[in-house]
Amino acid sequence: MRKIIIDDNIRGFANKYLKEMENECPNVIKDLENLRDNVIKYNPGIDKKIIENYINEIISDYPNLLITEPKDWNFKKYNKILGVNSDILITEVKYNTKRKVSAGKPIEYRSAKLYDRIMFCLRYEKARTILGEIHQEMGLKACIYCNTQPARSANRNVFYEMDHLKPQSKYPFLGTCFYNLQPSDGSCNKRKSDNPCDFQLYINDSKEELSPFRFLPRITGIEPNTKCIEIKFVGKNGNTTTESKQYNTTFHLEDLYAAYKDVVDDIYWQNYKMCGSMVAAYKATFGHDVTRAELTKHLLHCPYDESKIHEDVLRKLKVDTMKQLDDAGLLLKD
Known part of the structure; x- marks a missing residue:
């Protein structure tokens, strides 16, 4: 991908x-x-x-x-x-x-x-x-x-x-x-x-x-009761392209990823829980100011880094879900 x-x-x-x-x-x-x-x-x-x-x-x-x-x-x-x-x-x-x-x-x-x-x-x-x-x-x-x-x-x-x-x-x-x-x-x-x-x-x-493609989860509800109801497979800018449509048709990705909506739900839930008090707890544990990279890595159980998606399964969906939160200003929000 x-x-x-x-x-x-x-x-x-x-x-x-x-x-x-x-x-x-x-x-x-x-x-x-x-x-x-x-x-x-x-x-x-x-x-x-x-x-x-x-x-x-x-x-x-x-x-x-x-x-x-x-x-x-x-x-x-x-x-x-x-x-x-x-x-x-x-x-x-x-x-x-x-x-x-x-x-x-x-x-x-x-x-x-x-x-x-x-x-x-x-x-x-x-x-x-x-x-x-x-x-x-x-x-x-x-x-x-x-x-x-x-x-x-x-x-x-x-x-x-x-x-x-x-x-x-x-x-x-x-x-x-x-x-x-x-x-x-x-x-x-x-x-x-x-x-x-x-x-x-x-x-x-x-x-x-x-990275010409992107997963775009569709979310309903208000924190902390959000729910992923659909995962769209689109082009990099969030729109369906000729290439993303062909790719999706060949590999049936939207049908396949319908089985992974719970992965999106978990990231949204864990992100909601990561409030100021939790950040303070991490700081006490690590003994220093916790960086955003450390927090996002803990949240995803992997680096928040598009270049590393081949290192394990479902990395692409996780990173794209984080990007969705990031773009909405919700990632690690107090």
Whole structure:
């Protein structure tokens, strides 16, 4: 729900991923060469020139493909190789024999879609386990699309899915690219694959809006008897935009967040309770004047900081609810 500008810090994580992939997957190029040769050998009717050129291009670009930034993704080059035959990537191809060929017996082949075999050679499953722990270091611990489900990894076990921003079936050359793999829960991953979504986690343009969306709780009643009756998903300025409407339609966010109205209620209630006497009590506890940052962190159980919403679930809703209180002049009001 919030984009990340690619800076030297992010590039540091990308380079760590690159080094680990090179150390743990030393045979990627050899495997791609074998795939190229076998597909050409065992599929006499296939366009051999496309197979040769496409896989050779991946070999030529590897391992830089692992950390190629979005601004440098060269779709034109790969699409030109495919020409009018882009369906070749989803074509079932023979890539090996199941057993040694015996005289008088028909050959049995192993087969799969071409892009699947490219992904296998690129070692996607290994990339996923490596990247999972790097995501934890980066603070990417919640689904970037809905922010309601955890994205956790430990001991090389990844307990979430990784969405390919650019689908592997169309762009297998980006199948293990650091910047193309986005932490997602299973439901959001499936919904995105079936519906349009332009949300891109990593961006190069520092002028681009990082947080284009906002949750807008609808509150009824007067303190202390306020009640959240609806949570709208809108654009940054509080109005429904073409982008927020598309995003909401794809991920069903307003329906999903109807189950989290109690989170809003709790923040409103806790904020109401945080009166002058409570502030004095905190001051006595901490032994110094309590800052607004300390009070809001205590109220939210997390920093009141939009940039940290990926660190845990429901952070976006909590921060946006606080902003609503802040904008109304009600936040930490005596």
